[in-house]
Amino acid sequence: MSSNRSGIVTTPPPTSPDLVPGPGRMRNGRGASIVRRRSTWLAGVVLAALVALMAGAPAQAGPASSGALTPVAARPTIVLVHGAFAGPSSWDEVSAALRKDGYTSVAVPLPLSGTVDDIATVRATLDAVAGPKVVVGHSYGGFVISDAAAGRSDVSALVYTAAFVPAAGESIIGLGAGYAPAAFLAPGHLTFDSAGRATITSTNFRDDFAQDLSPRLASTLDRAQTPTDLSILFAPSADVAWPAIPSWYAVSGADRVIDPALQRYMAARAGATTVTFDDASHAGGFTHYSARFTKLVEQAAARR
Template sequence: MSTRRVLTGVAAVLAVALTFAVAAPAAAAARKQTKPTIVLVHGAFADSSSWNAVIPLLQAQGYPVVAAPNALRGVSSDAAEVAALLKTISGPIVLVGHSYGGSVISNAAEGNPNVKALVYVSAFAPEVGESAASLSGKFPGSTLAQALAPPVALAGGGRDLYIDRAKFRDQFAADVPEALAAQMGAGQRPITEAALNEASPAAAWKNIPSWFVYGTADKNIPPQALAFMAQRAGAKESVAVDGASHVVMVSQPDRVAQVIQNAAATATQ
């Protein structure tokens, strides 16, 4: 056998070995990155800080987490902004919405194959043509209308809605410590009246598996309405937390995080 042939054979073996040496870590990294990204969308009269107690629980389990901004201006426009954010995320996504944020995720997920699960946290899951306001009034129990402060007229037309700070804790966060509820009331984000009355253009829960968790003492969205929406969506899991308020993710973060993790566990199967 010639020296040239031996050297050629050695070079081929080395090339194969080098290929495996490079490919093995890449394959291992791909196997390691199995957890979906969890995107959290806040609701009306709140901001992304409403997820502060849930985020570290999810991160401790190795989940990448993004708390998405929600402008609270209108279902279609808010959903478009969240949808644009989702397009920047590679791999599977678990999309979570609180309150009005449920209407937003029901539209933002439409047509995005990466969204593998929807989690509704005391949230609306509207059918096409339904609004947050119509669903709130479908069953008795909501006292939100009586708790609102005088509307704020907007320069371009329309009105912003706030919860009266004196009524905020009782209406929105009755099971949250008084000092924290006062902070939440002071920092609440307004929602436009039009957003609460805008008909939903889509209902992604019809095609994407859903999970629900809510409090039995919710005064914004009647628990009966939340149970109805969960049943209608064919929820994989529906958890009613006894005595919890509208902000169940603030008062009962462990329960909410567990439901999100249950949804995430199916996102890569």
């Protein structure tokens, strides 16, 4: 057994029984000499093979003088932030696709009790996740991530799907001025709990939020709604991240919550790399188009 400078231990193979000479083959020492030559030759072949493998392996070592190994750069963790009238399970299809492709993701459960609490929740998640991160937001989640990622060096990209991308000082209601209003704002489309928080009625949910989905899948999203404090519509954004962090945007072309024209405006203003899912509902980007949206997230994650 021997050890080379890289620390790899080389163990020569055991001598094969058919190379051990019998008594009649040891005359004049010729049999022993043959065994020694064969053993030396085999050991040389093994050592040469190990050297060749080491030479062809991907370069991971640092400078030759130090001999230290440097780890392969870690992939960023994907932090997924849902919007109003939704919950973290809305990301299930995207999370599964990311996991299949070797990414770790975290779906943040927003309390939807107001912008201050929601932004603080995402910031706490970013603080708790080590290493680089890509932050993804849907709908109101885009407003939240734009604030929560501001000033951070550990967020390498922002990805939006049918999401609000405010400038500093803008509110959701202000961004929507001059564009088609959200379908759920029609009379009778919202119901309120004892705390005054709203959900979209089951009767209207699919048409308002997810018209491109099957009734079964739309019903699943409906049941996962988190009651939402409508103060989020009027609160102004503070500092925002997108002027300093590269962004990507998936426009939902048949959205009934955020006017697609407003989505295109916000994406262009942010300088985002933009794709359009022509017949996607407000939920279509992370469900009906989840495979294509996952690739957009991975494109953002691959950028350094």
